[in-house]
Amino acid sequence: MHFGDRMSSEDNFKGIFDSYDERSKSLMDLLPETDDITLITLKGHLIIEEALYSIVSSHCNFPKYIDDARLSFSQLSNIAKALISLPLHQTMFPAILKLNKLRNNLAHNISSDKAETLANEFVSLCGDSDKSDQELCEQVKVSICYLLGGLSVIGAASEMIGNMPNE
Numbered sequence: 001m002h003f004g005d006r007m008s009s010e011d012n013f014k015g016i017f018d019s020y021d022e023r024s025k026s027l028m029d030l031l032p033e034t035d036d037i038t039l040i041t042l043k044g045h046l047i048i049e050e051a052l053y054s055i056v057s058s059h060c061n062f063p064k065y066i067d068d069a070r071l072s073f074s075q076l077s078n079i080a081k082a083l084i085s086l087p088l089h090q091t092m093f094p095a096i097l098k099l100n101k102l103r104n105n106l107a108h109n110i111s112s113d114k115a116e117t118l119a120n121e122f123v124s125l126c127g128d129s130d131k132s133d134q135e136l137c138e139q140v141k142v143s144i145c146y147l148l149g150g151l152s153v154i155g156a157a158s159e160m161i162g163n164m165p166n167e
Contacts, residue, residue: 031144037119037137038106044144045103048096049073051148052080055155059083073100084154085161092150095125099147102140 031043056079057063071079077096102118109115119140126143134142 031141035135035137037115037140040137040141040144041099041103041106041119044140045073045099047144048099048147048151049076051151051155052076052096055080055151055158056083058155058159073103084158086154086157088150088154092147092154095122095143095147098122098125099144 030047032039034040052073053066053076056076057066060066074097077093077100081093098118099122102115102122105112105114105118116136119136123136123139123143126146
């Protein structure tokens with residue numbers, strides 16, 4: 001590898017990370033300022049789904065067909081796990097699947113006695129579980145932001161690794 005190649009790779013690396021960072025920030029701006037845990041969860045689920053689509057699409061030559069496939073959240077999550085180049089499956093994806101369970105519970109039940117338990121389980125899967133000074137709704141929101149940040153890093157790094165020439 002020549003010095004010029006290294007600079008080109010570093011520029012490419014920075015460009016990929018900047019792109020994911022910009023996408024993540026614009027998605028985080030979509031989370032509403034509210035105490036409504038249902039709204040936060042539904043919007044957050046859509047945002048995480050969009051981040052997963054971004055990861056999957058970045059690994060495809062023809063991403064239009066991913067959109068056309070109308071994948072379920074679970075299918076999309078599994079495809080993202082299969083494509084990422086980093087072994088972080090046990091770090092991020094249990095929380096992503098728990099968010100999906102919480103979303104499904106809230107979206108398909110007028111009232112649910114499981115929602116609070118699912119929300120607490122989701123929050124506990126997203127790092128620091130001592131957020132007792134925050135309302136549960138805020139904890140869910142912070143946890144969604146945690147996932148989005150993690151997916152941004154995973155997506156950018158995985159795309160960069162996938163773009164590296166084989167030597």
